[in-house]
Amino acid sequence: MQAVSKMTEQEWIDVGTLNDIPQLGARVVKTTEGNIAVFRTAEDEIFAVRDKCPHKGGPLSQGIVHGKRVACPLHDWKIHLDSGEAVAPDEGCAATYPVRIEGNNILLSLLPNEGCPNK
Amino acid sequence: MKEQLVLIGNGMAGVRTLEEILKLAPDKYEITVFGEEPYGNYNRIMLSPVLASEKTIDEIMLNDEQWYVDNGITLHKGKKVVDIDRAKRIVKAEDGTEAPYDRLIIATGSSPFIIPVPGADLEGVISFRDIHDVDAMLATADQYKHAVVIGGGLLGLEAANGLMKQGMQVTVVHLMDTLMERQLDKAAAGLLKRSLEERGMTFLMEHQTEAIIGDNRVHSVRFKDAPEIEADLVVMAVGIRPNIELAKKVGLHCERGIVVNDTMQTFDPRVYSIGECVQHRGDTYGLVAPLFEQAKVCANHLAEIGIARYQGSVTSTKLKVTGIDLFSAGDFTGDENTEELVFQDASRGVYRKLIVQDDRIKGTVMYGDTIDGAWYFDLMRDETDISDMRQNLLFGQAHLGDSGHGEENRVVTMSDTAEICGCNGVCKGEIVQAITDKKLFTLEDVRAHTKASSSCGSCTGLVEALLAHTVGGNYSTAPHLKPMCGCTEHPHDEVRATIQEQELKSIRAVMDFMEWKSPDGCPKCRPALNYYLLCAWPGEYQDDNQSRFINERAHANIQKDGSYSVVPRMWGGETTPTELKAIAEIAEKYEVPTLHVTGGQRIDMLGVKKEDLPSMWGDLSKAGFVSGHAYGKAIRTVKTCVGSDWCRFGTQNSTQMGIDLEKMTWGAWTPHKYKMAVSGCPRNCAEATIKDFGVVAVDSGWELHVGGNGGVKVRATDFLCHVSTTEEVKEYSAAFLQLYREDAHYLERTAPWIERVGLSYVKERIVDDENGRKLLAQRFLYSQKFSQIDPWSERASGVDKHEFIPLKQVS
Ligand code: SRM
Ligand SMILES: Cc1cc2nc3c(=O)[nH]c(=O)nc-3n(C[C@H](O)[C@H](O)[C@H](O)COP(=O)(O)OP(=O)(O)OC[C@H]3O[C@@H](n4cnc5c(N)ncnc54)[C@H](O)[C@@H]3O)c2cc1C
Ligand code: SF4
Ligand code: FES
Numbered sequence: 047m048q049a050v051s052k053m054t055e056q057e058w059i060d061v062g063t064l065n066d067i068p069q070l071g072a073r074v075v076k077t078t079e080g081n082i083a084v085f086r087t088a089e090d091e092i093f094a095v096r097d098k099c100p101h102k103g104g105p106l107s108q109g110i111v112h113g114k115r116v117a118c119p120l121h122d123w124k125i126h127l128d129s130g131e132a133v134a135p136d137e138g139c140a141a142t143y144p145v146r147i148e149g150n151n152i153l154l155s156l157l158p159n160e161g162c163p164n165k
Numbered sequence: 166m167k168e169q170l171v172l173i174g175n176g177m178a179g180v181r182t183l184e185e186i187l188k189l190a191p192d193k194y195e196i197t198v199f200g201e202e203p204y205g206n207y208n209r210i211m212l213s214p215v216l217a218s219e220k221t222i223d224e225i226m227l228n229d230e231q232w233y234v235d236n237g238i239t240l241h242k243g244k245k246v247v248d249i250d251r252a253k254r255i256v257k258a259e260d261g262t263e264a265p266y267d268r269l270i271i272a273t274g275s276s277p278f279i280i281p282v283p284g285a286d287l288e289g290v291i292s293f294r295d296i297h298d299v300d301a302m303l304a305t306a307d308q309y310k311h312a313v314v315i316g317g318g319l320l321g322l323e324a325a326n327g328l329m330k331q332g333m334q335v336t337v338v339h340l341m342d343t344l345m346e347r348q349l350d351k352a353a354a355g356l357l358k359r360s361l362e363e364r365g366m367t368f369l370m371e372h373q374t375e376a377i378i379g380d381n382r383v384h385s386v387r388f389k390d391a392p393e394i395e396a397d398l399v400v401m402a403v404g405i406r407p408n409i410e411l412a413k414k415v416g417l418h419c420e421r422g423i424v425v426n427d428t429m430q431t432f433d434p435r436v437y438s439i440g441e442c443v444q445h446r447g448d449t450y451g452l453v454a455p456l457f458e459q460a461k462v463c464a465n466h467l468a469e470i471g472i473a474r475y476q477g478s479v480t481s482t483k484l485k486v487t488g489i490d491l492f493s494a495g496d497f498t499g500d501e502n503t504e505e506l507v508f509q510d511a512s513r514g515v516y517r518k519l520i521v522q523d524d525r526i527k528g529t530v531m532y533g534d535t536i537d538g539a540w541y542f543d544l545m546r547d548e549t550d551i552s553d554m555r556q557n558l559l560f561g562q563a564h565l566g567d568s569g570h571g572e573e574n575r576v577v578t579m580s581d582t583a584e585i586c587g588c589n590g591v592c593k594g595e596i597v598q599a600i601t602d603k604k605l606f607t608l609e610d611v612r613a614h615t616k617a618s619s620s621c622g623s624c625t626g627l628v629e630a631l632l633a634h635t636v637g638g639n640y641s642t643a644p645h646l647k648p649m650c651g652c653t654e655h656p657h658d659e660v661r662a663t664i665q666e667q668e669l670k671s672i673r674a675v676m677d678f679m680e681w682k683s684p685d686g687c688p689k690c691r692p693a694l695n696y697y698l699l700c701a702w703p704g705e706y707q708d709d710n711q712s713r714f715i716n717e718r719a720h721a722n723i724q725k726d727g728s729y730s731v732v733p734r735m736w737g738g739e740t741t742p743t744e745l746k747a748i749a750e751i752a753e754k755y756e757v758p759t760l761h762v763t764g765g766q767r768i769d770m771l772g773v774k775k776e777d778l779p780s781m782w783g784d785l786s787k788a789g790f791v792s793g794h795a796y797g798k799a800i801r802t803v804k805t806c807v808g809s810d811w812c813r814f815g816t817q818n819s820t821q822m823g824i825d826l827e828k829m830t831w832g833a834w835t836p837h838k839y840k841m842a843v844s845g846c847p848r849n850c851a852e853a854t855i856k857d858f859g860v861v862a863v864d865s866g867w868e869l870h871v872g873g874n875g876g877v878k879v880r881a882t883d884f885l886c887h888v889s890t891t892e893e894v895k896e897y898s899a900a901f902l903q904l905y906r907e908d909a910h911y912l913e914r915t916a917p918w919i920e921r922v923g924l925s926y927v928k929e930r931i932v933d934d935e936n937g938r939k940l941l942a943q944r945f946l947y948s949q950k951f952s953q954i955d956p957w958s959e960r961a962s963g964v965d966k967h968e969f970i971p972l973k974q975v976s
Binding site: 104 | 619684687692712727967
């Protein structure tokens with residue numbers, strides 16, 4: 047019943063400020079269940095994606111961010127930051143997490159969004 | 166509201182344009198298509214293999230009817246457009262169907278030319294253009310025996326071959342004395358004729374058809390001054406005419422074809438035209454590669470991006486008869502101003518001819534072994550100076566330098582399980598299947614879908630050969646000058662030149678000025694731009710860390726498990742007990758799982774956690790080490806041998822020379838990695854002749870070698886020159902390095918760069934032009950003032966701290 051109790055605790059964690067992440071860059075939030083990469087685009091949009099490429103687990107946080115995508119540093123798959131889906135023709139999905147900005151602070155929820163089977 | 170876009174002609178060029186538009190501006194238009202043929206869109210080129218029973222109609226459909234539905238396109242199939250009201254902007258079909266347009270594309274292709282002889286309208290006389298014709302041929306072959314093909318060109322021979330495969334006796338009638346005279350010279354045409362005859366084809370050369378005889382159905386063909394022959398089927402394949410009937414009728418300016426400008430617009434700017442029906446700068450085209458280039462430009466204009474221009478195409482030809490390899494491009498006859506290079510091996514049936522003028526390839530004809538066709542074609546279009554490869558040019562690309570591919574290059578005979586792309590482990594069968602199943606046409610498509618040739622690129626030639634062989638025709642054509650990446654139309658050299666001329670000093674400035682198509686570039690162009698700017702404006706340009714690949718951003722090599730490796734410099738490969746002790750202690754302190762002596766004569770500490778890097782670097786700095794840049798498109802190592810200090814053969818102090826060179830050059834960023842080596846005598850223990858810059862000591866001084874590398878495709882260096890003093894070695898080395906830095910494309914190592922620009926060019930700049938050499942060396946040394954700052958000690962003292970520590974730790 048772990049899952050049920052988790053569902054109820056939609057809890058926002060303050061992980062830092064916008065300025066902590068370079069534009070077109072990412073930083074990692076370490077959790078007991080692995081890393082979450084928090085990305086910042088040129089337009090200062092923020093996305094949170096599991097730091098694990100659907101291909102062979104490469105750390106997406108280390109990739110080059112362009113538009114709303116990141117290129118995995120290991121074999122150059124491109125991943126959509128908003129959905130976590132690999133850009134076609136590659137197929138795969140990395141879980142995404144709810145994240146928002148309040149004032150200058152970045153708030154992250156550790157409860158992954160629905161939609162990606164590969165948690 | 167969406168604008169109305171109407172396409173007349175549901176063929177290869179028209180639908181390709183729609184595909185491009187859907188990519189660029191999917192929501193801009195409400196699209197309607199009229200096609201005279203009663204199908205979706207199919208690959209006309211593949212009609213020949215269908216006729217030869219090597220493919221089925223289903224296999225050659227490019228876009229079935231569902232595709233139109235899925236993309237919200239209204240398809241009026243089987244409806245011929247007979248009128249266009251250009252004032253009211255309405256298209257009208259034969260059956261009365263009408264469609265209004267805001268923009269219109271005419272892509273009506275061409276019609277086969279029918280020689281106006283008596284009997285040309287008899288039953289059993291057909292052309293070879295569409296599915297209907299192929300069906301007619303297949304049906305005839307079932308019942309009848311004798312086929313006559315009029316026209317010994319590309320189409321005629323493919324038709325004849327197919328009919329023969331269907332069991333008919335085929336006679337090819339040709340007006341000229343050689344086959345395919347527009348693509349082949351006499352020698353190649355002779356070889357072709359011989360092999361077709363061996364397969365059972367009969368030829369009547371220099372025969373002029375006078376009449377086709379029959380009552381209802383054809384039964385014979387009569388010639389001028391020659392005996393009549395029996396025929397149950399006559400295929401006319403004597404040429405095509407741009408289909409301009411409709412355009413002419415509605416008052417659009419036409420000459421041989423519908424006249425268009427560089428954005429594919431007709432004289433009525435709302436009306437575009439593309440494909441075989443078009444005349445652009447006086448030329449018409451009958452192959453798909455140029456039509457696809459036109460389609461791209463047209464779509465770009467319709468999407469109102471408006472940066473692409475069509476400037477005409479150079480085309481090449483192949484014949485799709487299985488087992489016959491033939492390639493032709495450009496001017497293959499030559500004149501008094503050109504030279505001919507010819508290779509002929511009659512017993513193997515191999516023939517190659519190159520027409521050369523002013524050290525540039527003007528044209529080529531190849532028969533029997535065409536594997537290098539795409540390469541010659543590239544050299545021709547890029548107008549590459551071939552003087553340096555002239556000796557080996559005719560033997561093909563595999564014989565250039567020391568590359569070790571040679572016989573492997575025969576994709577056609579390779580088994581399906583043969584590995585083509587070693588990097589991504591993709592074999593021939595997979596590639597062929599992707600090309601056929603997914604209807605891939607370009608190298609980029611194959612890269613995207615199979616990953617083949619998307620990494621080191623050394624198998625690009627093989628993939629192109631496979632592509633050409635699988636889809637037939639000529640698909641290997643990249644535009645004349647390749648754009649840097651999908652974000653721009655501009656090629657590398659143009660970008661570099663513009664950065665200088667316009668004094669652009671940031672990535673943003675370049676993207677804005679040169680009208681980049683994407684908001685902030687991609688992983689291909691950003692690192693390149695960052696490098697170009699850094700090289701152009703040393704000391705001024707503010708390096709953009711986010712445009713660097715992770716290894717360069719974090720100053721260490723990322724490993725497969727996400728950990729990093731650390732390689733400190735060991736100048737010239739020499740070290741001391743103190744250094745070794747320091748490395749040992751640091752390795753223990755950070756629990757480094759593996760130490761490895763690298764191929765570059767130093768020690769790699771592998772498996773370091775990212776968070777540990779700065780403090781580990783701090784410890785290394787204290788022990789006197791600086792970064793080895795093993796991670797960068799930068800100066801890597803300078804390998805040396807022990808030289809005259811110890812070796813009984815050593816002629817000069819090669820170790821010291823290596824150390825001096827490394828101290829002079831370390832820290833410099835380069836288009837690709839750059840390695841040097843110095844050997845103490847011609848025994849060459851430091852392997853200087855497979856390095857980007859190699860120095861070999863001889864009694865009288867030093868020999869300088871350039872443009873080598875190991876790797877997938879080994880290339881031994883070219884000899885640059887001999888110099889006497891240490892100072893000269895340094896000056897030449899700095900000048901050569903700077904020339905490469907200023908001249909090469911990003912990710913182009915010295916070897917391919919030299920093959921592209923030519924050794925003579927490098928010699929002119931470095932050896933012959935003393936003043937130029939000194940200026941190059943000066944520019945290099947100037948830029949070094951800003952780059953010889955050890956990135957590791959900087960980071961140990963806190964630079965880019967955010968790069969190495971997590972944003973937050975949540976328990
Ligand atoms: C560590 C090392 C292997 C070793 O343990 O000996 C090595 C490791 C890698 N080499 Fe290498 N190469 C190493 C010496 C070489 C050598 C030998 C030499 O330098 O004399 C060669 C052949 C010489 C040459 O470069 O021409 C070599 C030819 C390559 C190539 C092919 C280059 C080419 O132009 O074809 C690649 C692929 C590439 O760069 O695209 C490559 C790529 C790599 C990469 C960067 C692959 C990657 O992207 O991860 C490896 C990084 C491992 C890491 O994280 O440290 N490595 N590599 C060597 C480091 C040398 C050093 O001290 O800096
Ligand atoms: C057998 C064969 C083999 C070939 N092999 C090769 C090869 O190996 N390599 C190569 O590069 N090229 C090859 N080609 C040439 C290539 O197929 C053509 O260059 C290409 O198809 C031209 O494209 P298009 O769109 O201009 O014309 P098409 O593909 O002919 O399309 C024009 C379409 O418009 C329709 N149409 C015409 N008028 C009207 C109207 N008034 N209303 C409605 N619809 C209309 C026609 O029915 C047709 O479907 C080959 C051609 C043939 C026939
Ligand atoms: S170190 Fe070099 S040769 Fe070894 S696996 Fe990596 S890239 Fe290949
Ligand atoms: S692990 Fe990301 S592309 Fe391979």
